[in-house]
Amino acid sequence: MIDSIIFDFGDVFINLDKKATADGLSKLGLQTWNEDLNQLNFQFEKGEINREAFLSGIQNFVPQASIEEIASAWNAILLDFPLYRLEFLQMLSTKYRLFLLSNTDAIHIDTFEQKNGASFYRDFYHCFEKVYFSFEMGMRKPDPSIFNFVLNDQDLQAKRTLFVDDKKENTDAALSLGMHVWNLKVGEEDVIDLFDKQII
Numbered sequence: 001m002i003d004s005i006i007f008d009f010g011d012v013f014i015n016l017d018k019k020a021t022a023d024g025l026s027k028l029g030l031q032t033w034n035e036d037l038n039q040l041n042f043q044f045e046k047g048e049i050n051r052e053a054f055l056s057g058i059q060n061f062v063p064q065a066s067i068e069e070i071a072s073a074w075n076a077i078l079l080d081f082p083l084y085r086l087e088f089l090q091m092l093s094t095k096y097r098l099f100l101l102s103n104t105d106a107i108h109i110d111t112f113e114q115k116n117g118a119s120f121y122r123d124f125y126h127c128f129e130k131v132y133f134s135f136e137m138g139m140r141k142p143d144p145s146i147f148n149f150v151l152n153d154q155d156l157q158a159k160r161t162l163f164v165d166d167k168k169e170n171t172d173a174a175l176s177l178g179m180h181v182w183n184l185k186v187g188e189e190d191v192i193d194l195f196d197k198q199i200i
Contacts, residue, residue: 002180002200004156005092008141008165009102011186013089013124014112015079024073025058028065037061044105047135051107075111086124088192093127096200100131101150101163103140109133130154141165142173151177162199164191 010016022033037058044054055067055074062070092098113121125131132150134140139149151158158178165171171181182199184191194200 002096002160002162004097004099004154004161005200006099006101006150006161006163006174006179007191008167008170009100009104011166012164012184012191013085014081016077017079018077020076021073024076025062025070028069028073029062030058034061041105042140044107045103045134045140046138047106048138051105054105054107071107074107078108078111078115081112081116081120081124085191086120086127088194089124089127092194097154097156098128099150099154100125100128101141101146102132103134105135109135141167141170144173144177147174147177147179164194 007013025033040049040054040057043049044051049057055070058070058074059065059067089098116124130153132146134146137146137149139146141147147163150156151161159180162180162182163171163174164182164184165174166184166186168183171183175181180199182194182197
């Protein structure tokens with residue numbers, strides 16, 4: 001019997017437009033997102049570098065663009081957070097232990113909070129016993145260590161824990177540790193369909 005649920009954030013609760021950031025950086029002169037930029041992003045998501053180092057790192061590939069333009073393109077990925085998902089989460093929090101586990105960075109979280117306002121994001125965070133952001137933890141999914149950290153930190157049993165994420169590599173990692181998983185298909189499924197999946 002499942003008594004705890006760990007949720008991803010992006011494309012589970014807040015809608016994302018990954019193409020918008022790619023398009024934005026392309027307009028600034030970036031020809032292709034390469035492995036160096038990938039590693040830079042991973043470093044930022046693990047809190048190994050600060051926002052200034054991250055943005056200036058991207059600027060090395062688009063020297064004509066300003067830091068402000070790069071930050072704007074980076075944040076273009078963030079869309080709306082439908083209220084009905086928050087309401088569903090609030091209902092769920094009365095029945096299960098809930099946790100948030102997100103690969104994210106300081107820029108995106110600051111922007112999410114500014115765009116949605118203190119009342120909304122506090123209500124959202126309040127649904128969870130604890131919120132785990134990769135940039136604060138120094139690790140990121142799908143590394144098994146991040147899942148083990150949350151399980152141990154909260155004294156959770158993997159076999160009684162459900163993990164919900166839109167990326168299969170992340171749900172595969174959680175599954176390998178004995179957790180129940182739902183690899184949510186963006187555009188086809190919504191987190192509020194949880195009970196329809198007959199997982200819990």
